[in-house]
Amino acid sequence: MTQRWRCICAYDGTDFAGWQKQPSGDAVQDKIELALGEIFQCPTRTIGAGRTDAGVHAKAQVFHFDAQWRHDAEDMLKAMRAHFPVGISPRSVVPAGARFHALLSAKGKRYRYRAVEGWAMPEEDRFVLSLKKRKPDLERMKEAAEHLVGTHDFSSFSASRGMEEDESQVRTVWRIKLARKGAMFEIEAIGKGFLYKMVRSIAGALLDVGCGKIEPVQLKEILMRKKRTEEIVSAPAKGLCLEKVYYRRPSTK
């Protein structure tokens, strides 16, 4: 019998063309569907909680799929570990209710952007932006971030993905948390949903505020303009990671 499954996976996005399936076959989703096809001996479609761009990482991307499987979940995880390529790591897989939908059931997401003063060590180089000689001021960044929290039209902080003019650009950001640990800056954005390139645009803008290129209060003006301009420069993909997808706790039937 076919059953719905919910999988959490982590990936190093460096060598993949983002989450979303690509004609080239180089996306994380392509690799996972290829592996699942081998495991189940049957073409298997997956639905992910969110598209991450090329080069963006995930600690806990969530996806679902339907499959026939006669063994238990532990065996499926083992099979995934054996078939997923290097850089994509399944962390858990569990049977899900037929109504669970990785994208539509998601209540929110947490992303983290990391940037380090100076040059990143090789160990973190694939996951952290090197700020080189830039020295952001955390207090300025915190002041600026306040303007972005809440429900707004985030057109100024997104990049059009093409014919999406009808789509609403209104999103709700619950929290932007800024921290500095030694030379490392961490920008956490938690919200109901994010537009294409929105977190990277926010991270880029906050770092520019921190370095004095933009005044904190200007972020409010830019936001209210509802139009993307050259003032906002998206931070490079490598520093971004999808840390968590929030779902409602499954009801106990």
Place this chain on the structure above:
Amino acid sequence: MTQRWRCICAYDGTDFAGWQKQPSGDAVQDKIELALGEIFQCPTRTIGAGRTDAGVHAKAQVFHFDAQWRHDAEDMLKAMRAHFPVGISPRSVVPAGARFHALLSAKGKRYRYRAVEGWAMPEEDRFVLSLKKRKPDLERMKEAAEHLVGTHDFSSFSASRGMEEDESQVRTVWRIKLARKGAMFEIEAIGKGFLYKMVRSIAGALLDVGCGKIEPVQLKEILMRKKRTEEIVSAPAKGLCLEKVYYRRPSTK
């Protein structure tokens, strides 16, 4: 005028054939000498503080070289950043006294081995051994490690690199520090010097003690046997990192 320089560099050893120059040209030292040759427009030999094996990483390998350079150290570091390949990161370079020798002046070294219960996240996968279902007991490992501290003939914990029979296998280990942080095990070995594969052999043995394959007291017997046997299995290279090379503080002339 020719001047001696001392450089600290970090590297992700995954894609290199170890520190030491190789006919294949794939070692870290090969890549660095190639880069220095481009920078100084002159073949440049380097001497490293210690050879790290293929796949072993460094946070602070130290090497010296002699070169003519008309600009300052900051400019040299900039040139190194531009010429070193991905995965090798120069952290500092300073003029050194003519008598400084990265290998012979070294007083000691600190290595760290990391292993994680379960499966490593993609972010740490190149630097940490996945213990999968093995669950080591830290207290057993601590007990066993005590037997290895001090000055001993470490033949049982080294792998012959060929015709080295005349060489003394006596080494002094100052400290073996074991810690557990969540699912992560850290084994730090600090000593005057280490034999080929010695730290990996110690790490492998301690993890085997932790998992019950070897009794803590047996490590003492194995050490005193002064002969490598199949009981000792070197831990994989990926978990090992050269963290620090100790030198005497330069005298203030």
